[in-house]
């Protein structure tokens with residue numbers, strides 16, 4: 001019983017290592033992911049400079065997490081499609097386009113949330 005529990009804990013720790021390996025893989029191979037991380041860092045910097053509120057931080061954090069997660073899932077889908085369809089295939093293209101659409105929707109939502117939070121603050125700053 002006890003050894004089972006310990007075994008599971010060990011598996012969990014190893015699972016985290018696999019996740020970090022996945023993160024490293026996406027960072028190295030996906031330029032779009034790196035661009036999103038740079039944008040996220042800039043948004044966080046702006047948030048600090050413009051002193052956004054706690055609830056605004058929650059929306060910003062949610063948006064960043066959503067976009068990066070979608071980008072990671074998109075990369076996983078692309079990886080498996082590239083393996084299964086090394087040559088042009090209608091289904092491969094369709095699946096990739098659909099996965100890319102998920103990233104687009106999350107990025108549009110993040111941009112919308114970002115505009116609602118930051119545009120009034122930037123305008124106030126510029127007019128003061």
Ligand SMILES: Nc1ncnc2c1ncn2[C@@H]1O[C@H](COP(=O)(O)OP(=O)(O)OP(=O)(O)O)[C@@H](O)[C@H]1O
Nearest residue numbers: 030032078085086087088089090092093096097100
């Ligand atoms: N094997 C394929 N068969 C048919 N169409 C494909 C195939 N691979 C890619 N495509 C088409 O080309 C588009 C771009 O594919 P690509 O693999 O370059 O992904 P991407 O969206 O540019 O992402 P990334 O640059 O992160 O790899 C796809 O959305 C799809 O429409």
